[in-house]
Amino acid sequence: MKTTVWSFMLILTAGCGTQPQNPLLVEWDTPFGTPPFEEIQNGHFMPAFREAMAVHKGEVGKIIQNPEEPTFKNTVEAYEKSGRLLDRVDRVFGCLNDAETNPELQAVSEEVEPLLTKHYDDILLDPGLFNRVDAIYSRRESIGLNEEESTLLENIYKDFVRSGAGLDEKDKAALRTVNEELSALYVKFRKNHLDQTNAAALTIENESDLAGLPGNLVAAAADNARSRGMEGKWVITLQKPSFEPFLQYSEKRPLREKVYKSYINRGNNGGESDNKAVVARIAALRAKRSRLLGYKTHADFILERNMAKNPDNVYRFLNDLWEPALARARAEAAEMQAIIDREGGGFRLAGWDWWYYAEKLKKEKYALDDAMLRPYFEMDKVRRGAFGVAEKLYGIQFIPRSDIQVYHPDVEVFEVQEADGSHLGIFYTDYFPRAGKRAGAWSGSLRSQSNMDGNYIAPLVFNVGNFSKPAGTEPALLNTDEVETLFHELGHALDSLFSDTVYAGSRRTPRDFVELPSQIMENWAMDPEVLPTYAVHYETKEPIPQELIDKIQKASLFNQGFRTVEYLAASFLDMDWHSLTEENEVDTGDFEAESLNAIGLMEEIASRYQSTNFGHIFDSQGYSAGYYSYIWAEVLDADAFQAFKEAGLFNRELAQSFRENVLSHGSTDMMAQYVRFRGAEPKVDALLARRGLK
Ligand SMILES: [Zn+2]
Secondary structure (H helix, E strand, O other): OOOEOOOOOOOOOOOOOOOOOOOOOOOOOOHHHOOOOOOOOHHHHHHHHHHHHHHHHHHHHHHHHOOOOOOHHHHHHHHHHOOHHHHHHHHHHHHHHHHOOOHHHHHHHHHHHHHHHHHHHHHHOOHHHHHHHHHHHHOHHHOOOOHHHHHHHHHHHHHHHHOOOOOOHHHHHHHHHHHHHHHHHHHHHHHHHHHHHHOEEEEEOOHHHHOOOOHHHHHHHHHHHHHOOOOOOEEEEOOHHHHHHHHHHOOOHHHHHHHHHHHHOOOOOOOOOOOHHHHHHHHHHHHHHHHHOOOOOHHHHHHOOOOOOOHHHHHHHHHHHHHHHHHHHHHHHHHHHHHHHHOOOOOOOOHHHHHHHHHHHHHHHHOOOHHHHHHHOEHHHHHHHHHHHHHHHHOOEEEEEOOOOOOOOOOEEEEEEOOOOOEEEEEEEEOOOOOOOOOOOEEEEEEOOEEEOOEEEOOEEEEEOOOOOOEOOEOOEOOHHHHHHHHHHHHHHHHHHOOOOOOHHHOOOOOOOOOHHHHHHHHHHOOOOOHHHHOEOOOOOOEOOHHHHHHHHHHOOOOHHHHHHHHHHHHHHHHHHOOOOOOOOOOHHHHHHHHHHHOOOOOOOOOOOOHHHOHHHHOOOOOOOOOOHHHHHHHHHHHHHHHHHHHOOOOHHHHHHHHHHHHOOOOOOHHHHHHHHHOOOOOOHHHHHHOOOO
């Protein structure tokens, strides 16, 4: 049994005795040390941030001024222990600002963000602190560190080096200039990108040009026109909910061509919001920065910390998927050409025809839509189904708690216990949309697990979503995407709940690994064996019929050649941009054309993004040299789930190995961790099979 210490080690008295205490700065005398949300007010955050930054600065100052020789304990471990109050304030703030924000919290965010950036820069660029860390790092082989201590040291050392701590003053100044110019370019790219997306792709004046469009799209297009002062006309924009259904349903081929071309030329039309020069400059500056920091390319700089490790591994991986995906996409194109020929179209399938004929093909082949499935996906039953999968795999239990404070009545709280009843952590769910909650679904922690000096700290984890709400007399009924998302986010939560480390900082999840624990859960969600256990009709109480399960399975293969090809093309383009070794600016159009020619992209399919509208890689450091991560993690989850298919979907031994090797610990070599679980490196076969590519 672990000894559990809830109390916060740092207890502060805020202000003089007569003032009420700031709840963010005192010990939380609550069940499991959970945040006292009912006492926390917007006005508490700014003073708490200031106080916590000052405390952190003091802690770090003590490390720097320590007259003793630097040791792992007095420097690395002391650094890991520092800043915990700031971490606590920041996590509560981040949770609320995402899920239940208001203008006051948004103002705090604006005020505190630059302060935090400067705060952490001051620490990471402090030569005294870096010298101590560096001294230990250079002796790391001879000071008897265990595996976790080595990982923590490596993580912290790299944080300093990658921020430029090891450079001389001249190079530090050059780096700062590059970083400043890059952040200005990111802002510019983002602004241009937004302007382009909101631009009109097509203005329709004649009603006959609406042929084939669904009523809700026509109504939205009329609204778009009205808001642009063109009452009585219809405007299709370059936002997904507008252009995509237009390409799916418009019977007017020349109009589809026009919309499609506007879409793929976003940011590439000359004029003020053109991104060609911005992109070329960003790539050049990234090349320059990687050289300053001692890396061959930006991709080398980024990938060092990922599971893939280096650009060669990423290229090899993308190439393994490319030919099978291209072959499947060609077969899909042939199926669509057959429809065109049968209808006497008399033309060859082009890029602007793909969505339209794919839609026809879908209706012909699968006859499945979400309305048929939703009655089987009642929210509470789906959540119970997801909990049930976790319980069967790991023997854990989810116990509802009504004594823990929440920040909104929609939030529900569960205590997660091991099979023997010992405490594992607290899990909050917050599933319904409302004003003040940002879009999407996510998982996060109000506190990470750690176990320093025998003080076991249990994790506090939350899942937030924007799922369909109860409507009228109906309970909340989800669509298949939402069901998968609910399972997905629970997978992230389990990853955090199963953390079993001494130092929270030893457990960093690389970008190309982070979606494995989540995506693997989606496999159980839609498995034919698992579906009938939770997908029960909310009125008839009948489990989902086999006929519908078969349809779900079959439809999962639909259009996968197209999806994989457009995604992989963008991944290659991303890697090519970040393999530049020179800081010269290239011609963006030529560079892109060469990149896509080199892989032999078929002309009926465009890269999912073009350089001038590839926000993932150019509107921040974001997914630069990392766009491949999505499918990399998918290979991992397909390969890992294959192990369960072979050993039994709920094989406890295998689940235990997955928990211990993949979820519980950090490492600087996540591939080695994976191999411990699977016995071999992941193969692409399972993913190819799942996407119907082989
Ligand atoms: Zn995720």
